[in-house]
Amino acid sequence: MSQDIGYVRTEMALPQPAPLRERGPLAWMRKNLFANPFDSVLSIVGFFIVAMIVPPLFNWAIVNAQWTGTDRTFCATVAQGGIQPDGWSGACWAFVKAKFGQFMFGRYPLDERWRVILVAIMFVALLVPLLVPRIPRKGLNSVLFFLVLPVVSYFLLIGGVFGLPHVETPLWGGLLVTLTLSFVGIVVSLPFGILLALGRRSKMPVVKMLCVIFIETVRGVPLITVLFMASVMLPLFLPAGVSFDKFLRALIGVSLFASAYMAEVVRGGLQAIPKGQYEGADSLGLSYWQKMGLIVLPQALKLVIPGIVNTFIGMFKDTSLVYIISMFDLLGVVRQNFSDAAWASPQTPASGLVFAALVFWIFCFGMSRYSIFMERRLDTGHKR
Amino acid sequence: MAIENAVSADEIKVDRAKMHISDTDVAIDIVGMHKWYGEFNVLKDINLRVMRGERIVICGPSGSGKSTMIRCINRLEEHQKGKIIVDGKELTNDLKKIDEVRREVGMVFQHFNLFPHLTILENCTLAPIWVRKTPKKQAEEQAMHFLRRVKIPEQANKYPGQLSGGQQQRVAIARSLCMNPRIMLFDEPTSALDPEMIKEVLETMVGLAEEGMTMLCVTHEMGFARKVANRVIFMDQGQIVEENTPGEFFDNPRHERTKLFLSQILH
Ligand SMILES: Nc1ncnc2c1ncn2[C@@H]1O[C@H](COP(=O)(O)OP(=O)(O)OP(=O)(O)O)[C@@H](O)[C@H]1O
Ligand SMILES: [Mg+2]
Numbered sequence: 062m063s064q065d066i067g068y069v070r071t072e073m074a075l076p077q078p079a080p081l082r083e084r085g086p087l088a089w090m091r092k093n094l095f096a097n098p099f100d101s102v103l104s105i106v107g108f109f110i111v112a113m114i115v116p117p118l119f120n121w122a123i124v125n126a127q128w129t130g131t132d133r134t135f136c137a138t139v140a141q142g143g144i145q146p147d148g149w150s151g152a153c154w155a156f157v158k159a160k161f162g163q164f165m166f167g168r169y170p171l172d173e174r175w176r177v178i179l180v181a182i183m184f185v186a187l188l189v190p191l192l193v194p195r196i197p198r199k200g201l202n203s204v205l206f207f208l209v210l211p212v213v214s215y216f217l218l219i220g221g222v223f224g225l226p227h228v229e230t231p232l233w234g235g236l237l238v239t240l241t242l243s244f245v246g247i248v249v250s251l252p253f254g255i256l257l258a259l260g261r262r263s264k265m266p267v268v269k270m271l272c273v274i275f276i277e278t279v280r281g282v283p284l285i286t287v288l289f290m291a292s293v294m295l296p297l298f299l300p301a302g303v304s305f306d307k308f309l310r311a312l313i314g315v316s317l318f319a320s321a322y323m324a325e326v327v328r329g330g331l332q333a334i335p336k337g338q339y340e341g342a343d344s345l346g347l348s349y350w351q352k353m354g355l356i357v358l359p360q361a362l363k364l365v366i367p368g369i370v371n372t373f374i375g376m377f378k379d380t381s382l383v384y385i386i387s388m389f390d391l392l393g394v395v396r397q398n399f400s401d402a403a404w405a406s407p408q409t410p411a412s413g414l415v416f417a418a419l420v421f422w423i424f425c426f427g428m429s430r431y432s433i434f435m436e437r438r439l440d441t442g443h444k445r
Numbered sequence: 446m447a448i449e450n451a452v453s454a455d456e457i458k459v460d461r462a463k464m465h466i467s468d469t470d471v472a473i474d475i476v477g478m479h480k481w482y483g484e485f486n487v488l489k490d491i492n493l494r495v496m497r498g499e500r501i502v503i504c505g506p507s508g509s510g511k512s513t514m515i516r517c518i519n520r521l522e523e524h525q526k527g528k529i530i531v532d533g534k535e536l537t538n539d540l541k542k543i544d545e546v547r548r549e550v551g552m553v554f555q556h557f558n559l560f561p562h563l564t565i566l567e568n569c570t571l572a573p574i575w576v577r578k579t580p581k582k583q584a585e586e587q588a589m590h591f592l593r594r595v596k597i598p599e600q601a602n603k604y605p606g607q608l609s610g611g612q613q614q615r616v617a618i619a620r621s622l623c624m625n626p627r628i629m630l631f632d633e634p635t636s637a638l639d640p641e642m643i644k645e646v647l648e649t650m651v652g653l654a655e656e657g658m659t660m661l662c663v664t665h666e667m668g669f670a671r672k673v674a675n676r677v678i679f680m681d682q683g684q685i686v687e688e689n690t691p692g693e694f695f696d697n698p699r700h701e702r703t704k705l706f707l708s709q710i711l712h
C-alpha cells in the first residue's frame with residue numbers, strides 16, 4: 062500500500078485579526094502589570110506608593126499653595142504671625158516669585174541684567190540649531206557656539222570694555238553661575254578628557270605616566286577638596302601680587318575634575334574598539350591623528366554617550382559645591398535666602414528647595430533625553 | 446614617484462650588484478628576517494623576493510607564522526632582525542617611510558575591518574581624501590569605479606553592517622584599491638565566508654591578478670593557487686619550508702611537512 066506524502070498548498074492563508082484577549086486595555090494590563098504573581102504584587106505596591114505620595118504633594122504644591130504675596134505673612138499661619146489658617150500647609154511660591162531675579166542672577170546689578178539675558182538668548186539661539194541634526198551648517202554653528210560665544214559672553218558678562226560697567230564675579234550668582242560653570246566644564250572636559258584618554262593609552266611612556274598621574278590624582282580626591290585647594294592653596298603657590306579671580310579658579314577646578322572623569326569614560330570606549338579597526342586604518346596609511354579622529358574616536362565616543370552625559374549631569378549638579386568657596390550657584394542663592402527675615406516661614410525652605418530641584422531636574426532630564434535621541438540616531442546598523 | 450624610486454633603489458643596489466635583476470622589478474625583498482614575540486621566535490630567517498606583477502600564495506598549518514609574516518610587510522608587526530624592503534623603501538622605525546610604504550601596499554583582512562560608522566562609499570574615499578589629498582568628487586568617482594569593478598556599486602550608500610560577508614570583503618578589496626596600491630596583501634580573505642560567498646571574492650581576486658597586480662595571498666584555496674599563483678610558499682614553524690610553482694608544489698611536494706600538510710587539506 063503506497064501512501065502519497067507529497068503536499069501542495071492550494072490556498073494561501075490570509076492574516077487574521079489577533080484574538081480579543083490579545084488586544085485592548087485589559088490585555089495591556091494583563092501583559093504589563095499582572096503577567097505573573099510577582100509582577101502583580103509589585104504593581105499593587107507601586108499603586109499604593111503613588112496613591113500615598115501624589116495627592117498630598119499635589120495639594121501642597123498646587124491646591125494649598127500661596128501664589129502671591131509680598132512678605133512672610135502670606136506664607137505663615139496665624140499662630141506663626143501670618144494670615145493663613147492654623148494647620149495650613151502649602152507651597153510658598155510667592156517667595157520664589159519675589160526672589161526669582163536673585164535665583165537667576167545672584168547679586169548681578171539690576172540695571173546690567175540685560176547683559177546676562179542677552180547672553181542667554183545668544184546661547185539658546187546657537188545651541189538649538191546645533192542640537193537639531195536637520196539644520197545645516199554645523200561647522201559654522203560650532204565655531205560660533207564654542208569659540209565666538211564664550212569670548213563675546215566673557216566681555217558682556219564681565220564688562221569693563223565698550224562702556225559696559227565692570228561687574229565683578231563675586232556679584233554673580235544663581236543659575237548664571239550654575240550654567241557658566243557647567244558650560245565651561247563641559248566644553249573643556251570633553252576635549253581634555255579625550256586627550257587624557259589617548260595619552261593614557263599612548264605608547265610614549267612619559268606622556269602615559271603624566272596622564273595616569275593626573276587622572277588618578279584628581280579622581281582620588283573629592284571635588285570639594287579640589288575646589289578648596291584651587292581657592293585656598295593655589296594663591297599660596299603663586300608669586301606675591303599675582304592673584305586671579307576666585308570664579309576663574311572654581312572654573313579651572315571643576316574643569317580639571319570633570320576632565321579626569323571624562324578621560325576614564327572615553328578610555329572605556331577606546332578599549333571597546335576592536336584591534337582590526339586600528340589595523341584597517343593603519344594599513345591605509347592614515348596618520349595617528351587621522352586614525353584616532355576619523356575612525357576610532359567617532360566609534361568610541363558613540364559607544365560611551367551614556368557615560369559622557371552621565372558625567373555632564375554629575376558635573377552640572379556638583380557645581381553646587383562652589384558654596385565651599387563662598388560662591389553661590391542656584392542652590393546656594395536659594396539657601397542664602399532662607400535667612401531673609403522678610404520671608405522666613407516654615408514653608409519657605411521647602412518651596413525654595415523644590416523650585417531648585419525642579420530647575421536642576423529640567424536641565425538634567427533634557428540632557429538625558431537628548432543623549433538617548435543621539436544614541437538612536439548615530440546607530441548605523443551595527444547590529445545584524 | 447619614479448624619482449623617489451630611483452634614489453632609494455640606488456641605496457640598495459650594492460647588495461644586489463651580483464644578481465642580474467633590475468632593481469626596479471623587485472617589489473618586496475625580505476632578507477634574513479627574524480621576529481620574536483617576547484622569547485618566542487615566531488619567524489626565523491625569512492628570505493623572500495617578490496618581483497613586480499608576481500602572485501604568491503602562502504600556505505601552511507595554523508600558527509606557522511603566515512599572518513605575522515605578511516603583516517610585517519606593511520609594518521602592522523615589527524621585525525627585530527634582518528631587512529624588509531618594500532618598493533625600494535626599507536622598513537625601519539622611520540614613521541615617514543612606514544606611511545609611504547602603507548600608501549603603496551593595500552591589505553585585505555580575514556575579518557574585513559571595514560569602518561562600521563561610515564558608508565561603503567565613505568569607507569572607500571576616506572584614505573584617498575585624507576592621505577592622498579584627492580579632491581572629494583574625484584575620490585568618489587574613483588570609489589564608484591572600483592565598487593563597480595567588485596560588482597557592488599548599488600550598495601554605495603549602505604553601511605557595512607547591512608552587507609553580507611562576501612559583499613563586505615569585496616568592499617574591503619575596493620577600499621584598498623582606491624589607494625592605487627602597487628602591492629596587495631591578502632590574509633585569508635575567504636576563510637570567514639560561506640562557500641557561495643568565497644566564490645565571488647575569489648573571482649574578484651582572479652580579476653585583479655589578471656590585471657598584473659603584485660599579490661601576496663595567505664590562503665588555503667588551492668584552486669585559486671593553481672589558477673593564479675606564480676609561486677606557492679609553504680611555511681611551518683615560522684620558516685619557509687618549501688617554495689615552488691603551483692604545479693610542482695601540489696603534484697610533486699618534496700618536503701615531508703609539505704606532503705603531510707597537503708594530504709591533510711586535500712583529504
Ligand atoms: N600578539 C602575539 N603575541 C604573542 N604571540 C603571538 C601573537 N600573535 C601571534 N602569535 C603567535 O605567533 C604564531 C604565529 O601566528 P600567526 O597568526 O602568524 O599564524 P598563522 O600562520 O597566521 O596561523 P592561522 O592559519 O591560524 O592564521 C602563533 O604561534 C601565535 O600563537
Ligand atoms: Mg593567520
